[in-house]
Amino acid sequence: MNIADFCIKRKVLTLVLTFVMLIGGYVSFQDMSRLEDPEFTIKQALVITPYPGASAGEVQEEVTDRLETALQQMAQLKEIESKSERGLSTITVHIKDQYKQDDLKQVWDELRNKVSDAQSQLPPGAAGSIVQDDFGDVYGVYFVLYGDDYSYAELKEVADMLRKELLLVDDVAKIDIHGNISEAIYIEPKWAVMAKIGLSTDQIIARLSQQNLVRNSGRIQVNSEYIAIDPTGEISSVADFETLTFSSNGRQFRLRDIAHIRRGYVDPPSEMVRYNGHRGVAIGISTVTGGNVVHMGEAIDERLDELRADIPLGMELGTISHQASSVTTAISGFTESLILALVIVIAVLMLFMGLRSGLLIGFILVLTIMGSFIVLEPLGVALERISLGALIIALGMLVDNAIVVVDGILVGMKRGRSAYQSAIDTVKQSATPLLGATAIAIFAFAAIGTTDNNAGEFCRSLFTVICVSLSLSWVTAITVTPLLAVMFFGKKKEAKEGDKEEAEPFSNGFYKLYKGLLKLCIRFKFVTAGLAFAAFVVALIGFGSVKQSFFPPSTRPQYMVDFWLPQGTHINETSKQVTEAEKWLMEQEGVTNVSSVIGQGALRFMLSYAPEMPNTSYAQIFVDVEDSDYITDLIERGDAHFLEKFPDAHAFGVRFELGPGGKGKIQAQFSGSDPNVLRDLAQQASAVFEAHPNSKAIYTDWRERVKLLRPQLADERAILLGIDKKEIASAIKASFEGQQVGIYREGDLLLPIVIQAEADDRSRASQLEQVHIWSPVANQRIPLSQVISGMEIVHDDEIMMRLDRKQVITAFCDPIDGTANSLLMELKEDVEAIPLPDGYTLSWQGEYKDSREAQESLAQGIPMFFLLMILTTVALFNSVRQPLVIWLCVPLSLIGVAAGLLIFDEPFSFMAILGFLSLSGMLIKNAIVMLDELNAQLEKGSDRYDAIINSAASRLLPVAMAASTTALGMLPLFFDSFFASMAVTIVFGLLVATVLTTVLVPVFYAILYRVRRPR
Incomplete structure (x- = not known):
């Protein structure tokens, strides 16, 4: 039985299931966990071994090297990074990407065993090694308890009371207190x-x-x-x-x-914490695995309100980060964008397809989204930046199947068939091609779903949402859509026999103009194809001018100031100078709060933030602002002020990042055996960085002697x-x-x-x-x-670094303006021109390495899924030439991509790469719809030339509607820094892809099948 026939005849059952899907989707939406950004697993652990009194060299040779020798036996190891400093060895163990979060517990157990076995080889005087496998824990609620009239002992007593009470709050995993001076x-x-x-x-x-x-x-x-x-x-x-x-x-x-x-x-203290100039102690609260950070944050706020009476008068709580409020704001903003995109899509549908058709397809779109929530919630997908962005991206594609079905029903009715018969015939003809086209669109996103890299894990919900929602859109298109079409259109006037205008729905002026253009292009098919490929060559050349980047900076209304004094500076002197920096920052327009951690970095209060290891010459200042628009100017003026006011310091503003990555975007890393030679090489690289007017934050990780x-x-x-x-x-x-x-x-x-x-x-x-x-x-x-x-x-040397047991030194640099990749391309030649002695090497780390690893990981899955896409097209048409027609058009979409990125000055980022891959799926999907109609007309006995023209006209509206709804639905993402490059890539690529589908698919078909214009 035809599935559409079944749903129409079982009308009550279909409508009840539709209602259940709507209610279930709403309930699932409310139950889904909320996050500001998606989670990814920090596959790192620290092995910390004190060796009091030993120099950095002694620590490296007597402790670090022996532990590294033991650790390198682990098969799960990706790389070992070590920092040997006076009296302390810190080894960062990086685990291979393929190990998931559930695997890490066993990996950490093996790590502990290896470290334990190596303890007997450590020298006398070295303390036992400590393994920290919770290095990646995120303290989503992070605040400072301060009060100038109270001693540290009194502050700590109240902080301990708060910890004891707040540990009882649902979803709280652990609470850490730091900054207290014992x-x-x-x-x-x-x-x-x-x-x-x-x-x-x-x-x-x-x-x-x-x-x-x-x-x-x-x-x-x-x-x-x-x-x-x-x-x-x-x-x-x-x-x-x-x-x-x-x-x-x-x-x-x-x-x-x-x-x-x-x-x-204790004097000197190991670290200090201040909030708006007031000394205090910091309290960080983490969420249990799978917990809802919003619910936890709200529960903590409620409990703190109840505990206010127990906090002495004059003690205050200042917030450094509150993920619950950040998540609520972010989710609210994205939900508004989703609703706006939904309204735009429905408005476009009603404008071009009429009120009834627009409302029908709009309802199917809402139903598909709600049904997706039912599936996504048990899959563990949270509402966050990527998943909500994926829904916005998917909106236009979700209506594609419904548009084809509704348009087919309307065309059938205009040709004299009943709404019921048109619905059955349309679904019978379209179900399989639409399934294949939907599968291809999913395959286009699938590579990101199989990527093990952190960037892939960060973006994985993009694939999950697209896969679930597109699959469901096909189901609703062939089940609920035919039923509603019969209910909505059943009483519309059907064409009477002999009514030529109704029987030939593509004979009005617009379609005549399109057919005339198409006939002209087919007549000069080789010229048309040549012009298309010439435009492709121009696009390739123009693409060389497109900026490259990894992930964009965050729009979080907060930024950091890294404050480095010469290595070996007393912490009290660091605190004194940071106090002056805090005063200046608090006087600036737009600044709401200034908090600082002196002697080390803060707790990891967001996943993409990497805390700095303890160092008495280091401090980090967190600056809260009214709006993120203030940040660029504050960083620029702050960097200039700090340079003038603190000539001995390296102080510079840093934006938070979206996605994996971190500070020191440009990193030139030298490896070799002689510390003096390494220092000289790093200084030469730093000199190259210093000479460039667009560089800042220049230092080496060995710091000063x-x-x-x-x-x-x-x-x-x-x-x-x-x-x-x-x-x-x-x-x-x-x-x-x-x-x-x-x-x-x-x-x-x-x-x-x-x-x-x-x-x-x-x-x-x-x-x-x-x-x-x-x-x-x-x-x-x-x-x-x-x-x-x-x-x-x-x-x-107080600090010595190694990577995979090779001694390395790294020179760091950040761009003042623009992307790191653009600056790297300008610096690369001069740095690589530095003569390297035998046995010494130069490698580029930082964003260059992160981006390359992410792209390589993504590239591993692309061939398999593109092969599946090709095989699907071959299976659909049982032909080689017709898939070839489609695939000849795919690379030409680069014409629109290059133009869009250059016009909007957007970089070709990791998200833009994903957008470009998905674009191929959209293009192929539309081309399949057109070729399927062409084959249907050939089966009815039409001449091949007439079939090309008439099928193109028949599918012009569905293809154009699919493109316009997708493009216009993504307009809200143009204003989101994270998705902007992806949105530009898809929208402009899709505009060109629409032309390719409606013009070049018929032209290439005519070329490959040697179709000539009838005389």
Whole structure:
């Protein structure tokens, strides 16, 4: 039975199912999770290994290299990137793209096993390695608790209370607090007194290190009970430290007699956080996997409102990022664009096809969208930038099948058939070709659905939405559409026999003009084809002037300022200069809030943001603005101001990115063995960058060399006094930076006990030679000057980088204006002209590498799906020549693409590539519709020449309508920075593709079948 006949005869069932689809679609739409941008898996983990006191070179050779050797045995490994710095090894493990999120847990378990096995090979003094596999967690709600009238301890206490309460909110995974400056118990020995009484620092350390340790005293049986024994004697207050007793030469001394004891904040702190100039602590909240970030954000806001009474007066919460509000705004904007596109499409349909036809097809469009939501929701597709954009892109294509069916029914009725018979005949003739055309349109998008790269994962919902919605559009076109057409058009006047105008619906003036043009083109078919291919050559030449890019910057009303001071700068100096930068930013028009993290990057509060590793010379400022339109001017003026105000700093504004990628868009990476040669090569590349007027943010990842004060140990004297390097290092650390010697327990707090010289003694480098070291031979404290032969100041590498176990250094650069690729093309030749010694190589990283990997990953799937498209066309026509007619037109769509991108000055981005691939599917789909009608007329006995002309006229309206609805429906995307290049590609390519379909398909058919104009 014909499916249309079944649906028309089962009218009530069809209408009930239609109603259920509408209601179910609305419910599914409400239940779908919301995101600002689609998720992609961060396939990275960190292996962090402290090695206190070791130089960057020692860390690299003794820790990093041994761990890398163990890790490279993993088959899942894509690459290993390592950073060796003074006292710390950080290895970033990148996993191959084909491993999905569900696979990573097993991969991380294997990673931990490899790291654990390598621990025995690490040198003495190296701490245990820590594996962080939650590096990609996103803290969608991120705020700062601040209050100048409160201490860090008080802020932390309230932050802990908030964490405890907010962890109970639905969909909250974890809450991290950072930026707090911890307290410590400081013991500042009176060296002169200790020397006089003959008491060594080791005696103090030995006593304090054992204090407050939890000891197991066991249990004792008392009758039938088994009672635990828990002796007292722990220190319960700072005052208890003062009464600790020490013995020397038969006398006892209290700690307060030989040292100053105080409770204070760790100085220097490891990081600081400020909000609008107020010091505070930052709180980040992440969502459980599969959770709804909007619902979680709203629930957190409600709970915070309830907790306001528990937050002391004068403490405030400032927001750095609130994904729930960002998502709501983004979804609202895209929903408005979707509704606008829907209205445009329906209006176009009503204008060109009449009120009834337009409303009918418009209803089918809404039904298809609602039905798509029913399928998309259980598939895990969220409402986000890509999926909603995909719906807008699909709108025009979703009506194509319905247009063909409705137009066929109307044409049949004009030729004298009933609405019922026309519906059955149209579906019978069109169902298979439309299915093939729909499959081809889906195949055109399919490559992105099989791409494992982050860019592919980011855009995957584009394919899912297109696949589901287009498939459903075919189903509704051959089921619901015929029924509604019979209901809507059943009473329309049918053509009477002998009514020529009604029986020949394509005989009016417009169609006569089109037929005349088509006959002229077929008469001069080789000239027409030659002109088309000449235009294609011109387009190819013009395409060379089209800009290239990866993903566009975000329109988020917030940007970053990266603030770098010379490597080795004290964090307090970094904080001081950043304070001045904050003041200037807060005075600027359009700026609403300024928050900063000093000493490291922030938590990952959006997926495309990559936090900077800890560095005392680094700070990151987040600037909130009223509207994203302010950002370009603020960055330009800010960069100029920072350059003038902070001559020693590298401070520059950075926009957030849409999609995978990051800062340092242009990266010239040199590899080799000699650090000095690598530095020289990187400096030469940086000089090339500096010379270009459109470059900014120029630096290398090794940063500057730092000063190193190196006391020269006099070995013989040290041996005579019983002093070794370890004791010297311990004494110096205790005298200046401070040495942790124990733990003080206070409730759930564990405060470090730190021995440190008094403020006057540790504030001057000149005091270094006066550091006293206990000599067990002399039984007294000996000044450092007696065991060293002198002091040496050297410059040393504090940071050393490796990639896949090869030493590398990278020079970074960003464009001031325009795309990174355009700037790279201007810099590439000069950088590649730098002479490289034997064994040294240059490679381009950054956006160039990301874009290339994404395109290569995409390209792997293209041949298979294009083959499927070709085979589908061959199967539809059981011919080679007719598919060849279609495929000759496909590359010619580049004419419109090149023209559109050049006119609108849009780059050929990754999204534009996807648009170009999808364009081929749209073109082929329309061509199939036309050739199918041509074959139908040939089967009825028409002359081949007449069949070409009449079939082209018959399908002119459906093809033109399909193109116009798709093009006009995408107009809202012209104003979205992410989809603009894709929209331009499709719209302009489709305009040319329409001409190709309505003119060149008949012309190529005439050429391949050697059709001549009848005399």
